[in-house]
Structures are given as C-alpha cells and as structure tokens.
Amino acid sequence: MPLKNGLRKVMVIGSGPIIIGQAAEFDYAGTQACRALKEEGIEVVLINSNPATIMTDTSIADHVYIEPITIETVSKILDKEKPDGIIATLGGQVGLNMALSLDKEGILEKTGVPLLGTPLEAIARAEDRELFKKTMSEINQPVPESDIVTSVEAALKFANEIGYPVIVRPAYTLGGTGGGNAHNEKELSNIAAKGIKNSPIGQVLVERSVAGYKEIEFEVMRDDNDNCITVCSMENVDPVGIHTGDSIVVAPAQTLTDEEYQMLRAASIKIIRTLKIAGGCNVQFALDPFSKKYYVIEVNPRVSRSSALASKATGYPIAKVTTKIAIGYTLDEIPNAVTGKTTACFEPAIDYVVLKVPRWPFDKFVFGDRKLGTQMKATGEVMAIDRSFEAAFLKSIRCLELGITGMRPPDMIDISDESLRERLKEADDERIFMVAEAFSRGMSINEVWENTHIDKYFLNKIKNILDFAGRLANEELDPVLLREAKKIGFSDIEIAQLKGVQEVHIHRLRTDKGVIPTYKQVDTCAAEFDAETPYFYSCYEEENEAWHDIDEKKVLVIGSGPIRIGQGVEFDYCSVHCVWALREAGVKAIIVNNNPETVSTDFDTSDRLYFEPLVFEDVLNIIDEEKPDGVIVQFGGQTAINLAQPLNNVGVRIIGTSNDSIDRAEDRDRFDSLVEELGIPRPPGKSVFSADEAVKAAETIGYPVLVRPSYVLGGRAMEIIYNQDELKQYIATAVKVNREHPVLVDKYLLGTEIEVDAVCDEKEVLIPGIMQHIERAGVHSGDSMAVFPAHNLSQAIKDKVVLYTTKLALALRVKGLINIQFVEFKNELYVLEVNPRSSRTIPFISKITGVPMVKLATEIMLGRSLQEMGYSGGLQPEPGFYAVKVPVFSFNKLEQVDINLGPEMKSTGEVMGIDKSLKTAMYKGLISAGMDIPQKGTIVATIADKDKQEAIPILKAFYDMGFKLIATAGTAAALRAAGIEVEHVNKINEGTPHIVDLIREGKADFIVNTLTHGRDQFSDGFVIRRAAVELKVPCLTSLDTLKAMQEVIEEGNKIADMQVRSLQEYVSCVK
C-alpha cells in the first residue's frame, strides 16, 4: 500500500530528557522518523522537552514544541496544529505511555486524530502483564510462571507457591526501574515494596527466575500486509538476570544452532503477527542452555535501545522503516538505502561480529552500588565491529575510555581469590575483567562458568585473548606474531606494555612492516550486493575497501563516544551539525565515533562513517588512511579535546582553535598569566603538589575553597572545602597528588554563576546570549538551572561579560566556539573557567537564539569570517521570552548514590521550559523534568546550621502560601523562633517514628535537606535523600532551587492555563 490518504501533517512524540534507560537512541529514532516523514512531503509537528537533541532542530521538524510531554500540552498542540495522525512508537516508553494516556483520557476519540503505526491494542497487550500473559498462552508461547500483584503480601504468597528465586518487574517503567531478583522472603519484601511504588499503576510482576538461561533478542519488523522479517538477532554475553541494557551483547547470536535460532525467530514472528505490530518490535527470550526449552521474557512494541543497536550493527534503518510503515507503506515498497537496488523486505546478513558494552557511571559515583541486576544502571554504551569476537571485544573495551587498554586492568591484581570468586558470582560492572583475571590466575573454563554461567563459548574467547597476551609476553615479536596480535585485536599500547617498550615503538615497527589496518564496509548483505554505504570498520585483513578520491577536500570530525555523566547527547548534536555544515560547504565530512545510539553514527549523516574507538591509535590509523585536510576536535567533548595534543604531536593538522590555545586555557599557570595580562579577575587560587602546600595555599586564600585535580571531566572529584580538617581528609582520600598530578585550590566565591557560549573568527566575537544560573556557584553548571536571557544582572555586569568574553576569545585566537563560566560576587565579575570548544549548552543556546553556532564555527574553521556569513561581533539583542534549562537526574536507578548538588556533575540529561514569562518557563521546565510541583501540602525540612538563616524566609513564604511544615529539632526551633508554626519530627537516631518513616508513609509532598559538611556517606541526610528518591518524593538540596520553586508556586501556574508555542514561533519573534 502506498502513502495513506489525507496524511499531510503528522505529530511525532519524542522521549524527553536523557535518563538511564532512555538515552540518545530515541533522538536517533526520532530524527530518522521526522526525516522519513518530510521525505514524503508531510509536515512534521514534534513535541520533545529535551533541547539537547537533534530532532528538536527547526530543520528536522516543521513545528518544534519544546514543551512538557504531558496530556495537557499534547492535547493543546493537537488542538492548535490539527495533525492527521500521531506517531508514538519512536519516543521510547515516554511516547508509548503518552499514547496510552491520550486514549485513556479520551483525547484521541475527541480530536479524532488517529494513532499511526502499531495500534493501541497491541501496545496494551504487550505492556500490560496480564494481557501479555494471556496473549502468549493463546499462541502457545511459554512465559515464566508469574503473577501480578499490587501488595507485598500477595508477592510473598505467590513466591511461596512457585519457589525462589523470583524476579520482580514493575509495570510501565523505564529500564526495569525498581525491579530485582529476590532469593528469599526478606529480599522480596524490600524489592516488591519499591517496585509497587515505582510503577505508575502500582503493579509488579513476580515471576519464576530463569537466571542463568541464555538471553536472546530478536529485532522484528511487520507491515500491514503481514510481511514479517527479523533484522537481527542478539545474544547477551551475560546470561538472564542482568538487564539487557547492562549486558555485554553480541550480534548476531553466536552460540545457537540453526534449529534453536529458527525456533526463536519463528516464535518472534508469531508474536508480532498476533499482536499486530506495525513497524519495529523487540522480543526477548530466555533459552535453556541445555535443552530446547525457552520462555518469552519481554516484548517491546516500539523501537528501543536494542533496535538502535540492531540498526547500527546491520545498517538496517529500523526507525525509518517503522515510520514508513506507519504512514502506509509495506516493507517491499520501501527501498533499501544501503544497496539502492533491493528493498527493506529482507533480512540483513552480516560478515563481522558486533559487540556492545555498557558504559556505567561508577567512575563518577564511586560510592554507588555497582551490583548489576534487573535494574539498568548504564548511562550509555559503545559498539565495536570486527571480523572476530576477540578483536571486536578488545575494541569495545578501548571505546569505553576508561584508560583500560586490554583485558588486564591493573587494580585487579590485589583482589583475593575468594573475593574474585564472589565478584564473579555477584556480577558488577567489572565482572568481565574479573573473568579475565580469573583466567590469568589459572582458573579453568569450568570453574569460571560455574561462577558466572557465561556461556563457555564466550569464556573461551576471553581466554584466547589472555593466552595470546601470554604469547606476546614470551615470544619474540616478529612481523608474523605482530600481525596475528593486531588481527586478534591487541592495541599498540597493550603490546608495548607486554613487551616493555613505548607505544610509539610498536607503531613504528608496525608501519615499517606494513602491518596496517584494512577497512571493511558495513553493507547489510555480506557483500552479496554492491553497496554504496560509506560505513566502515577496521580489521587486519587482505583487502581494503575504503576507496579514495584524492582530489576531494575532506575533514575528519572526532565524535564524543558513549553517553556518560558530563558528556551527553549535546556533543553528538554538535558533531552532527559540524558534519552537516561541512557538507553544505562542499567539503567531504568524515566522522569517527562508536556510540550506536546516536545520529552521528547513522550512515547517511556524514560522507563517511568510521565506527572505531576514540583513542590515539585507532584515530591516527584513520587519519593515515584518509589523509584528511584537517581534523576537528572542537565538538566531541573532552574525548576529542584529549586527542588534540597527541595528534598535534605527530603532525596532524587540527583545524579551528590551535592545540596551543586549548592548552593555554586548560593549563593552570598559563591560564593565570593570560587572565592577568588581560586584566580579568579570577578567584585567587594555586596549583599545589603536596598536602602541605594545599593547606598553606588554602590559608592564604581563605576558606571556603574549591579543590580539584588539574584536568577534569564533568567536575570529577571536585569539592568545596570549609576548613583544614576537611582539606586534609580530601587530599588523603579523594585524589592522588604529586609532581605530575597537581591539585588546584581556588577561593570559592559564593555568587551568581553566569555562562556564555560565543563564536569567534579571530577578529570578532559573537555572543548570542548570556545565561544565568539559578543555583549559585558551587553547583556544577551541568546540574544548575540556567535562565536565558540572564534575568537579574546589572547592565554593568553584562557589559563586563561581553568585554571579558571578547578579550579571552581574541587572546586565545579562538577559531570556532568558546564557553566561559563567570561568577558575579559582590558586584565584581570573575572568570571561573574557559573552554575553547563546544559546550553542553550549545544546542540550548543555538535553538533559542536561532544562531547556528556550530555551523558558524565550522565555517570559520574552513576560513570564512563572521562578517562574510552576515554576522558581527558583540551581544545579540535579548528576545521577548525566557528559556530555562533544567537538569534531570537518574537517581532512582542508582542505589547508594547521594543526590545532593555540588561541584561534581550528577545529572544525566536536561529539559527546557520556554515562555514569555520567566516563572512560567521555569514551571514548564520543572514539570518537564518530572518534578511534581505541589500547589499545597506538606514540606519536610531539615536544614544545616549554616543555611538556616537563609532558609527561614523561603520556608516562611511557603508557610504563608498555606503549606504545612514538618522539621527536625534544630530546624523546627529556628522556624518557631521566626514565628512559623511547625510540627516536629524525630531525626533517625532519635527513634521511631522518625523522618524516614514519615517519608515512607507518604506524608511528605516534598523535602528540603541541605548538606552538612564532611563526606560521611551514610549520614542522616544521605538516608533521608535516598528515601526521598526511592519513594519519588521531590527533594531539594539547594536553597536556590527551593526559592525558584517557591516563586513558581506563588505565581499560581497551572499546566492547564499554559500556552503552547513552537520554537519557530518563539524564534521568529526574535528577528
């Protein structure tokens, strides 16, 4: 069937902010969807609250609504835009849940706008546990015995009937939030209580655990003519028991016979036919490793993280095809973009191995619970492609950017055999390295299998790597062995370490002997058809397929790797825009990246895509292969910036701001002399090389001080220190300090933080706008609410911001982007940090000002000036609206992580609220961030002494608005003294019923808790904050956020009264 009749305008529902379980894959899917619609001449209306995404660009959709994804806003947009259909299956769980709500609230019926693609009934049948079970049993598809319960008692009763262990899965949650394995009654009571709370419908599934089974996934497609294909099979290296998002995954499945494979393939097709899915769907199975017994574990009736992976692994664009199916096409009518000759109705055949490895945030959350289970904890993932499992695996380890070069992380050596066995069994983020360590200690395949139940096939593969490392260490490194080492995936640096030489030595040896990589194409068909896809991976084979046109001008853009805290989808936005700008300028754009979730790794984004680790060796190999005219490091976050120097050292031409300028901004001493030269104040500070020096420095500067290691990423290990004892403790425990690793001690200025992104062509500096943070300096800029335009700065300060920004950009000879953070303290402006590269706020500022920052920066790197492009230096006029960026956290996925805000970044994503009124914009932002803003109710407060004076008036304002206050003794006394009526509650050590009991009973509408000093991980405050997270009660740790919330509530905003306007409408009023 061709395009459905009368389809002229379609609304796409996005997935909102990046959180654990819902990451950049939905930007990739949504962007593909919007483009697939526009291709058909359909007008696209988009709602997504996440400004960091590519899909919310005005070039991607015709009407972009960066608004809260709620029933109210969606119905308003439906009323206003009157689309002919809605696509909800590309916006992750958020999109699906919205579709269900629109139906439940009668909006679909009222407006008559149809849901396109997979019908509601199918969504409900896949998502509702009871219906799902019933449907599966009707078609004889086995599901593990299970029961849906809404109380802990019922859960216990059922578990007693079927026996332990059992798995608890809450209904309608992301990444299995709040679920887990329970081995006994006690564990089950805890997990079931949490799960029930987390499920929006208060339902959990208790089911027989099939832990230890093989976990196999199929990505399946179906069209309305009932044609079905499977795009890809995937096998989790970790057996059932660990969330697939936290599992190492290999594609295609490796340990199944054809019989097993076809049994599961046929089952997945039977399932999607029965459900009547239209488009992409993910089916997960548990397969007994010792028989043909299997269970269907899960069906996701939408595109997902796995479908993004399957798309990148095979070259088959699942989201695009899903969209085409939704608007009426059948699979055989959709062309296969890869071959250009065949259609989308086929099953990809691949001739390589794909590995996906999760990226966990435990480098940031060192105190977080690292145990892996049914609740996903990874923030992102990497993918690697090669011709063998071993090589793909070693590549994926390099992609993680954890400083690990092979299978032998240095800190495993000290672990006792006993604790090694324990950690093999328990499964945490480092288990795979434990497996390697076990082999290097001579443990047998069988013994490791008994402890992990990882299939022996995979264990053998890992052991091969270690055995080969042994050969490398002991045998002479002749060209034959070297080639074999490269073929099996060893990095130069790993070989160098095993041979006790420098990396450069191996590199030289390798190039002398002609041991250089070949690049092979990803073509969906194992070379059966001639393909045009410019999508490559490296391997050490005979034939190189990366053909070249030597006359072309080309530039390599270095991407940003996996999504992690501090480096999110924003940098993919920047990389993609850079690629687009290059192509527009007639320059061939080559990109290297390894994140399968992103738009940048879509094969039709750039002229050529290399799916490779972002480490020196692999990037240099590409440069040697391509010989680009320049390399751009400005847009790939710290990942790309870190490569600037090593690449520069070997003579690679970095275009844009020079490596020397980058160093001048990052090197403490050089930066100090720069600002001094320019007469720009900065908080006094010093680099110190020992604990004694630190103490001395802090005394000279005066407490509080901000301390941090020299080169930082996302505020790692930064802390505000109030006295000498704390400082000594910090130096002793939190950092390594020596001649090579200085620690910076700066005066902490408790003022207003201001942030600027600018673009400079060495002559002029264009500043699209000034952002002001709600939270004062000391809260990481990524975790602060930011207001554009700055809402209460004096003209004098604004002038200084412009002056300093201009001076710094020109002095650093910035060619491209620069991001500067300032603090206003007692009417003086200080510069805190200068980053001569793209920043987290680039998508935000580009969208709301309409200034295409990345495009301008890219053109400047190619030699054009701002003037030539019709821009000039200075600050752009302020628009007649406000945009507020609000951070979003994933604390409910991460146990034992403290939620207090500080100089270390903790948020995983962001949303934006936009409105003519500042308060409304803030309100929209908070709503989008998932904050439940009560209009009245009970506030539970426990405020540190240092903050009491400041907190009282804010709490009084809440009291005056009719809120009831409950507080612990000290806070209560202070409130009473201010004449505020307050109820007392016990601290935890004062006995029950105490503050946490109160929270558990659901008596708190929100909690205010400010941090006492010191780093006691398990203080009262910590327990309170965790209880709040787990029970989904908003908890504020910054008085600035509290004040903002108070003002928003005071304004009396109601979501029902709010206006919705598209970004296009807002930005056109700027001009």
Add this chain to the structure above:
Amino acid sequence: MAKQRGYLVLENEAVFGGILLDNTYQTRGEVVFNTSMVGYDQVISDPSYAGQIVVMTFPLIGNYGINANNLESDHPCLRALITREICPGADYGHYQQEITLEEYLHYHHIPCLTGVDTRALTKMIRTRGTMGGILVDSLDNKEELLQAARLALQPPPQGYVMQVSRKAVTRLGAGGKRLVLIDFGVKKSIVTALLKQGCEIFIVPASVSAREILAFNPDGVVLSNGPGDPLDCPYAIQTIAELIGRMPIFGICLGHQLLTLALGGKTYKMPFGHRGGNHPVKDMQTGRVFITSQNHGYAVDEKSLCIPGLKLSFINLNDRSVEGIIHKELALMSVQFHPEAAPGPEDTAYLFDDFMAMIA
C-alpha cells in the same frame, strides 16, 4: 591434524592465503559463497554442494560443533570449506555437540582453508561470477594450478546428480497419502517435512523411469533438490515430462528447474547464484513476502514460461528472478527456494500443506 599455510588459486589468477586444515587432499571445484549466519552444519552436509568449494561469508564458523541429528545427509558432498575462522570446538560446550566441525571435516576428508579474507573473496565472486578454484599447500607450478582451476567447473561425465543420488529405493512412513520422492541429492529435511504430513514415501534414485514410478501407484511425486546444471539430467526431464498431468508434482530447487524444463521452459546459469538464508520472495497472488533459504546456481528463465495455464507463483524480491511456478489444472507446483529450510527460516513450510491439499 596438520595445519599449514594453504592457498586458494582461482581461475582468474587471484590467490587467497590461509591456514589449510588437513592438507592431505588437494581439491578443486566451483567456488561459491553462502551468506547464512547459522547452520554451517546443514550447509556442508547438503548434497547440492557437490563439486563446490563453499565460502562462508559469516566469519565465525563451527561455534556449536556438529550433531548428527542436524545433518542433511550422511556424507558431506562439498569439495572444500573456506572460512575466516573455525571454532576449535573442544570445551566450547554446546550441549548437543558430538564432535567438532574440524573433526567432522577430517573424518570425511574434506579440506578446509581458514583464516581467509572471505569478504574479499566473496566480493570477487560477486563481481566476476563463480569461478573454478583449486586448494593447494604450495604455489609452485602456478600455470598448472591455473589450468586445474579452469577445469574445476567441468562436471563429471554422468553429472553430479548421479554421484549423490541413492542407488536403491527407500521406503519410509506408513498410512495416509503415498508419495514418490525422486532423490536428486535430497536433503533429510525434505524427507522429514513430508513424513510430518503423515505420508508413506518411496524415495527413488534419480535415474528412475516414469513407468517405475507409476508402479508405486503414488498420489503425488516430489522432485528433490540436487547439485549442478539441470540440463545435465536429461533422463530426469524425460521421466518428469511423462508424469506431468498424471498426478500432482511438487518440485523443490533442482526439482523446480527440472519440472520447468519438462514443461518446455528454459534455465540459465546465474552469475553467482543465491546461497543463504535471507532471500525475500514475493507471492505473486497475495503480494506477501517471505524470507527463504536458498541454494542454487541456475534459475528458470521467466521469458520461457509462456505455457498455457502456467503461472508465476513467486519471484525473488532482490533480482526479480523466478522463484516458483504453479499449474492448477495439471496440479504442478514448484519453488526455487527451500520450504524445508534447514538452515534458514521456516516461513514457507506451509507449501507442504499446499501440496497435500493439491493431492487430496
């Protein structure tokens, strides 16, 4: 088992190096590639590969070893196997593994060249068409090797079918409809699929005459898959022509080509054939598309199908080649692909039901 450097020399003078497992048997054949990602065991035991050197495009082969139950015949008929990597197997632990792939190949004297850049080789076959090749452990006497490679496409005087077909009749199953299955190199899975229909089957040698078949008094005849060029089996075409119109006939793969020839149609050699488990075919009646398992180097010429009552039932969605024909009045149906799968998708297993309906 001896492991040493080995080479594939192609008739176009290209040489691909690798590790030769079991170098005792120098061999030559037509070099073809198969894109299946699972089911190497069924591929290597499929008699249709007689005379061929099979390149697996998926790099990791042998992962779950060999289990006799999954094999398609008692003896592998291919000349040699070429892979990127072969799983050593021991201790890799699929619960059904009886022996490793390497042990199986060694037992049957099938050489294997591994460690080959199979993608480069596949691309060469795709662009130049299938070629003759020879597996050797030394490149001395290159001219001689090229000569041998060129001759590798020459079928044996009797044709490949006569090499692989059985010599005596086998009777299987009981009750229900009675079928004669002509063995041109039949895969076990076809037999299994027919037995599942509850039939009594007489499996007969390829050289069977129409008279002999009629003597079984069957309700229908099934023409099996098999190796080589259908024109190498004039005897079979003759037999089938005599059966047409006298009872329902179902042809699979080579059987499909032979049926077409018996009807007066034509076949041709494809540049590199279809071998794999991901070929989409379109049902011309319903517009539905199915993913099929395929293994053929020859195809039916669509232009030759102007035969009254004969309809095109399936086409290949990738290259629009003929994938099936049907003649309702004469009760004939045949498909180029493998409805019995093995290896590959079982999407078209319903065709066995269709055939049973035809003879009912």
